[in-house]
Amino acid sequence: GEAPPPPWSLLVGNVGDCAAVLCRGGAALPVSDAHKPARPDEAARIRRAGGWVTEDEDGISRVCGELSVARALGDADYKGMAGKDLDAMFFLFPEGHPREFSGDLIVGEPEFRSLALGPGDAFLLLACDGLWDVMDEQTAVEVARELLAEEEGKAAAAAG
Known part of the structure; x- marks a missing residue:
């Protein structure tokens, strides 16, 4: 028979000018075109x-x-x-x-497109050509990582 699916998987469907990019270990991994x-x-x-x-x-x-x-x-x-x-x-x-x-x-x-997710997968960016026409995938991931780290820092300061 078929092997069971991985514990975590991602299924992305797209139509149009939207595209999804996964942050995997800090690097941009396009998961749709x-x-x-x-x-x-x-x-x-x-x-x-x-x-x-x-x-x-x-x-x-x-x-x-x-x-x-x-x-x-x-x-x-x-x-x-x-x-x-x-x-x-x-x-x-x-x-x-x-x-x-x-x-x-x-x-x-x-x-x-379906792919298995692992511990190094941090987030998924889903955007239309309004972003992708002015920013490449890696830059978008880096900006998102900086913003997330900033928010996590604020949350930790508020909790601490």
Whole structure:
């Protein structure tokens, strides 16, 4: 049979521009990937559906020049467009585009990852692109560790 699960485990599911990072022994361990249009697998899926991926001057990739996320629970304008008349749509179609889509440009399907937790695992950071676009994972973990140590010091002083 199968081995029993470890005493502590973490299951992370994500869809969209959020990503989770575990602090393991003081180091940042990414446990999920944000669904950015520039991700090769997401860009390929978008192109298969008839969409395209652009990149802004500031390096942000976008689905059809608009949306900066490749998966989302909302964004209904990017779903269910296969076979629809797109003449009234808001997209600025690239030259030569057939003006039709064969599938959803944005999907709501989450990705899951499970991992065993150990004594060196301190906390999980869960954030959206508002953080990850301006701070790398290790810096975010270091800032969080400093803030947690500060709060623990305050709590110890108040108790002591």
